[in-house]
Amino acid sequence: MSHIDFTSQLHDLMQRVGISSFKALSRTAGVSEHQLLRLRRLGVEQMRVDVLFKLAQALQITFNELVTKFSQKKLEKSKDISTNESQQLLQEIAELKKEYERSQQQMQQQRQVLLQEFQQSSLQLLESLLLQFPTAAHKARENSQLSAINIVPLVQKPLDRLLQQWGVEAIAPVGAELPYDPQVHQLLEGTAQVGELVKVRYIGYHQADKLLYRAKVSPIPPKA
Template structure:
């Protein structure tokens, strides 16, 4: 079978539209909820590039079975030597299944990230205050609270699994970076030494909280 031209498929589409009283491609797009770009694909016989939900909408608007729509606007031969209607349906459904699987995976990733962000917001006060409190306890092992430190290890492990890491430990002395550090007092120029009072956090390339620091020259 010779490849049909765009005009042949356009005429076929117009013929189906006339049967159901649809006057124009724009009217068909409105009636079916399908974009005119997708209609252009149909007129070009690019059925294999179209999603099955789009084809279903068009088949309903044009009042023709899905398999008839596929065979009318493609080079698929449904003769005994080249396939059958069930095979066409299976191919179309497989395409839609793969699309839905990819969509579900994207939604799963988005929900997981949303859960992590909401959890970190709930834990914000603990994240910012605990490292400083733990640092002071470690400086004085005689305090009773020293026994509580191991109990927080599961939380630290969870943060590691989520890819959340501290910018710098409490008490660290390092060059001032305005993008990563927030001054609690005084002033400092980029590159000048500051001391971390409250740690900050980042997750992968995203900054969650800036570390709170104080200039060394001001104590």
């Protein structure tokens, strides 16, 4: 069986939506250029369903249109396709669509379960803050003489537990004086040379090797 080259058909569809190159189509659809080469040379028969749906979306055509246009079973117009072959092709398209819809539904369900588990674990770590802080804040508003220092542990302890659970560590505590490092420090005002002492005004964080927030610092004037 001779294979049909689908490069020209793909070019036509790309031009309709203003995509100028296969590399651009690869980026737009989120599929590899190798997958595009397979589509051009072999058609849809050997391609994954999720890849076909991404391409259909990028080319702004339906899934059925994509499968029909790039199927090796679709012969030249001068040849007739038998009823059996047509029905078989339509059945394959329907099965591919069902398979894709099932996989999408499973992925959505998995995402929902993971989100719920994440929310529940976070709420457990913040339980004391959620339950006690509103009451403490209410009492503080009623009694202006109530020291705010009594409320700090209600916030600090669950926050520390949450950060520890996620592997998030502070760069340095507020008020710390340490050598200036522009990789992890951000000056609030003035200037400082690398290695000169600065004071931490706002805490920064990193998670493993990833910097999340640089610590905001201020220069320390040299002592007379």
